[in-house]
Structure formats: C-alpha cells, structure tokens
Amino acid sequence: MMKADVRLNERGHRCPIPVVSVARAARDASSGTIIAVVCTDPGAASDIPAWCEMKGVDFLGSQAEPDGAMTYFVRIR
Amino acid sequence: MALPPAGYLDAASGQPLNPGAAQALAAAIDAGWADPVRLYRDGRRAALLLEAARESVASRVGARPADLVFTGSAAQALRLGLTGALAARPGPLVISSVEHSAALAQGDAHAEAGGEVRPIGVDRQARVDAAAFAAALPGATLACLQAANHEVGTLQPLADVVAACEQAGVPLLVDASTVLGRLDPPEGWSILTGSAHMWGGPAGVGILCVRRPTRWQPPLPHDERGPELLSVPLALAAASGLEWADEQRQQDAVRARSLTDEIRSVVARDVGDVMLLGDPDERVPYLTAFSCLYVDGESLVLGLDREGYAISSGSSCVADTRRPSHVLQAMGVLTQGNVRVSLPFGVTDDTVRGFLAMLPGVVRDIRALVQASEGGSR
Numbered sequence: 001m002m003k004a005d006v007r008l009n010e011r012g013h014r015c016p017i018p019v020v021s022v023a024r025a026a027r028d029a030s031s032g033t034i035i036a037v038v039c040t041d042p043g044a045a046s047d048i049p050a051w052c053e054m055k056g057v058d059f060l061g062s063q064a065e066p067d068g069a070m071t072y073f074v075r076i077r
Numbered sequence: 078m079a080l081p082p083a084g085y086l087d088a089a090s091g092q093p094l095n096p097g098a099a100q101a102l103a104a105a106i107d108a109g110w111a112d113p114v115r116l117y118r119d120g121r122r123a124a125l126l127l128e129a130a131r132e133s134v135a136s137r138v139g140a141r142p143a144d145l146v147f148t149g150s151a152a153q154a155l156r157l158g159l160t161g162a163l164a165a166r167p168g169p170l171v172i173s174s175v176e177h178s179a180a181l182a183q184g185d186a187h188a189e190a191g192g193e194v195r196p197i198g199v200d201r202q203a204r205v206d207a208a209a210f211a212a213a214l215p216g217a218t219l220a221c222l223q224a225a226n227h228e229v230g231t232l233q234p235l236a237d238v239v240a241a242c243e244q245a246g247v248p249l250l251v252d253a254s255t256v257l258g259r260l261d262p263p264e265g266w267s268i269l270t271g272s273a274h275m276w277g278g279p280a281g282v283g284i285l286c287v288r289r290p291t292r293w294q295p296p297l298p299h300d301e302r303g304p305e306l307l308s309v310p311l312a313l314a315a316a317s318g319l320e321w322a323d324e325q326r327q328q329d330a331v332r333a334r335s336l337t338d339e340i341r342s343v344v345a346r347d348v349g350d351v352m353l354l355g356d357p358d359e360r361v362p363y364l365t366a367f368s369c370l371y372v373d374g375e376s377l378v379l380g381l382d383r384e385g386y387a388i389s390s391g392s393s394c395v396a397d398t399r400r401p402s403h404v405l406q407a408m409g410v411l412t413q414g415n416v417r418v419s420l421p422f423g424v425t426d427d428t429v430r431g432f433l434a435m436l437p438g439v440v441r442d443i444r445a446l447v448q449a450s451e452g453g454s455r
Contacts, residue, residue: 001170011297012181014373014393014394014399015373015374015392015393015394015401015413016371016372016413016414016447017372017447017450019370019371019413020371020447020448023371029289032218033414036175041393042393042399042400042401043392043393043400043412043413046401046405046409046410047409047411047412047413049409050352050368050409050410050411050412051370051411054350054352054370054411
C-alpha cells in the first residue's frame with residue numbers, strides 16, 4: 001500500500017463532501033505531503049483527479065479496498 | 078412570437094410547443110382524430126394528413142417519406158433503430174461511450190444476448206476520435222454515433238465517421254436529437270433518429286428514418302398498421318413545429334451562440350473554482366455546460382429553481398442511480414456541481430442575464446452550507 005502522511009475516511013459521504021474534505025486537509029499541508037482519501041462515492045473517481053488538476057495538486061493513483069471502497073492518493077506540490 | 082416561460086433553460090430536455098406546433102395542434106386534433114387505417118371519410122382524412130406530416134418532416138431531415146416512421150419518443154426511435162438493424166444483420170456494434178442512455182442500454186442488451194459491443198471512448202471534450210472509430214469498424218454490422226453530445230454540446234466528427242462507415246460498408250445510425258430543428262440536418266446516415274420535443278414539437282413524438290437499402294427488421298411483431306406507433310394529431314403538430322423551427326434556426330443559432338459564449342465567460346469570471354465543459358467552439362450553439370467544485374448538483378438545481386431558473390445537472394446526487402452521468406465520467410471531468418444550460422427558441426436576454434446574475438450567489442450559499450456540514454461531520 002502506498003504510504004500517506006494524512007489519511008481521510010470518507011466512506012458513506014457523498015459528493016461533494018470527499019473533495020471538500022481533501023481540499024481542507026490540503027490547505028494546512030506542506031509541500032510533498034501525501035494525502036490518502038478513502039471513498040465510497042462513485043463520483044470521487046472523476047472528481048478527485050479533476051480537483052487535483054484544477055488546484056495544481058499531483059494525482060498519484062487509486063487502489064481498491066477489500067470492502068469495495070476506493071482510496072485515492074494525492075501529493076501537495 | 079410566443080416566448081418560452083421566463084427562466085426556462087433546459088431546451089435539451091424538451092421545449093414548450095413552438096408557435097408553429099401550437100397553432101397546428103388544435104386543428105390537427107379536430108381534423109386528424111380518426112384511425113388512419115379506416116376507409117371512411119374521417120379515416121381517409123387522418124391518413125392523408127399523416128402522409129403530409131411524413132412528407133414534410135422527411136424532406137426537412139433529408140429522408141424519403143417511405144423511409145420515415147413516427148415513434149412515441151426519440152428514445153424509442155433509438156431502441157427500435159438499433160434493435161431492428163441488429164436483428165436484420167446480427168454482429169458487432171460500434172458505439173460511442175457518450176451516446177444517450179437509451180442507446181447504451183440497447184447496446185448492453187445486445188451484449189447480454191451474446192452480441193459483441195465495441196465501445197469508443199472520447200476525449201476531454203466528449204468527442205470521439207474518428208480514426209479510433211474507423212479502426213473498430215471492420216467486421217461490424219452497425220455503428221452508432223450522435224451528431225452532437227446532449228450533455229456538453231460538442232459536435233462529433235460526423236463527416237469523417239460517415240466516410241469511414243461508407244468505406245467499411247457498415248451502416249451508421251446517427252442520433253440527431255440535439256441538432257434537428259436547430260442546425261442543418263446530418264447527412265450520410267443509414268438510420269436517423271430525432272425528437273420532436275427538442276425542436277418545440279409536442280412531447281411524445283420521435284422519428285426513425287431507415288434509408289433504403291439499409292437492412293432493418295421491425296423488432297416488434299406488427300399488424301396491418303406496420304411498425305409505426307403514433308398519434309396522427311401529434312405527428313402533424315411535430316411536422317408544423319419543425320417547419321417553424323427550420324425558419325427560425327439560422328437567426329436563432331447566431332443569437333444563441335453569442336448568449337452561450339457570454340454564459341461561458343461570465344461563469345468563468347464570476348463563479349470561481351469552475352470547469353467549463355465541452356468544446357468552446359465546435360458545439361451546438363444553444364447548449365453549454367460547466368461543473369462547480371464543492372457543490373452538490375441537487376442543491377444547485379433546486380437552489381436555481383427557487384430563483385426561477387430551470388437547468389439540468391449530470392451530477393450523481395441528481396440521478397436515481399446516485400452515479401454521475403456516464404458522459405461526464407467518460408470525459409474524465411469534474412462531475413459535482415454540474416450545470417447544463419440549453420436555450421429554447423426565443424429565450425430572452427433577461428432570462429440569460431438574470432440567471433448569470435443569480436448563479437454566483439446560489440453557488441456561494443451552497444458552498445458555505447457544504448463547508449459547515451463537512452466541518453460538523455467530524
């Protein structure tokens with residue numbers, strides 16, 4: 001599993017809450033910080049990478065969790 | 078001319094009856110009420126009126142009257158068109174991943190029945206790559222492509238795909254719902270579908286044209302009435318509506334283009350954290366779309382509705398399935414806070430400017446609420 005400095009559990013939270021939560025965590029994070037966010041909302045698959053693009057954050061990838069959730073990894077520039 | 082209701086900005090879901098259709102409808106109900114297969118006077122009159130409607134619509138979409146049937150909706154026309162073509166020539170279906178959900182559902186049914194489906198992906202603007210489409214054609218028995226995307230407005234490279242289908246000998250079904258009555262009708266199709274509701278005709282009328290000698294088999298068993306499922310008065314009103322739309326459309330397109338350009342620039346300037354969607358230039362002039370960060374689509378649709386503006390959204394929270402629109406997903410763009418604005422004929426400057434004046438505040442209020450609830454949830 002990819003290492004993360006901050007882990008956010010957004011299981012059960014629907015769009016746009018997971019993205020709002022990542023944005024909040026990113027605001028206080030220093031350059032190079034890796035944030036992992038676990039989501040069950042299907043919109044996150046498009047919206048986390050789109051948020052990264054709009055905000056100049058690196059999208060590192062995603063990984064499926066055993067419970068069906070997806071974890072998305074982003075790195076603050 | 079009659080104006081659409083103030084604040085109505087969802088022409089791509091259907092327009093109110095345009096003056097041509099509205100005027101024809103009452104007369105059509107009086108004159109065309111009878112069963113057109115009956116031989117007595119009223120039946121003959123209904124049959125004559127129906128043939129006149131068929132000829133009128135056919136001439137405007139570039140079809141022969143004998144090749145056009147009226148259906149109960151555009152979605153039904155799509156389903157019948159695809160099913161009938163695949164029944165006549167079973168084999169692989171080439172279809173873009175951003176078609177109307179009815180076409181994609183029919184593709185799924187084809188796959189479930191053991192048929193092959195070759196989906197063609199799109200770029201960030203929702204446009205298929207004509208070369209990729211062409212490469213998938215060998216051995217296929219049917220291809221399906223929309224003239225323009227119904228959620229973001231991007232025009233598809235239809236001329237190139239038509240040429241590739243002709244070269245490969247594969248019939249092409251073109252879903253022309255977003256363009257009929259608003260732009261020049263597409264050319265080079267084997268099968269064409271459209272929606273009267275989208276050109277300001279009545280809801281409940283679709284058209285399906287199968288250009289001979291394209292092989293097509295009516296998918297439903299039929300009797301002496303043939304495969305047509307229709308109301309004669311509604312078909313007449315649809316035909317008059319298309320005549321009216323065709324007279325207006327060139328002037329309308331110029332005005333709509335300038336208004337949707339204005340929407341794009343004002344939204345980018347005043348809303349903030351927004352992604353404009355679709356091709357800025359190569360799109361249907363009356364439709365544009367964008368997505369707003371940190372906003373849920375349902376609150377946006379209902380918030381704008383409270384202010385008197387009707388728009389549609391492809392965000393997940395608006396859909397019964399709780400999944401974002403397949404079009405936005407295929408494009409790989411932001412799906413939250415999605416807004417599709419599509420201008421009906423005769424939309425007023427006041428409606429568009431009022432919407433643009435109202436939108437930033439509505440978005441700001443929703444963002445504040447979302448931030449507060451997110452903060453309170455932990």
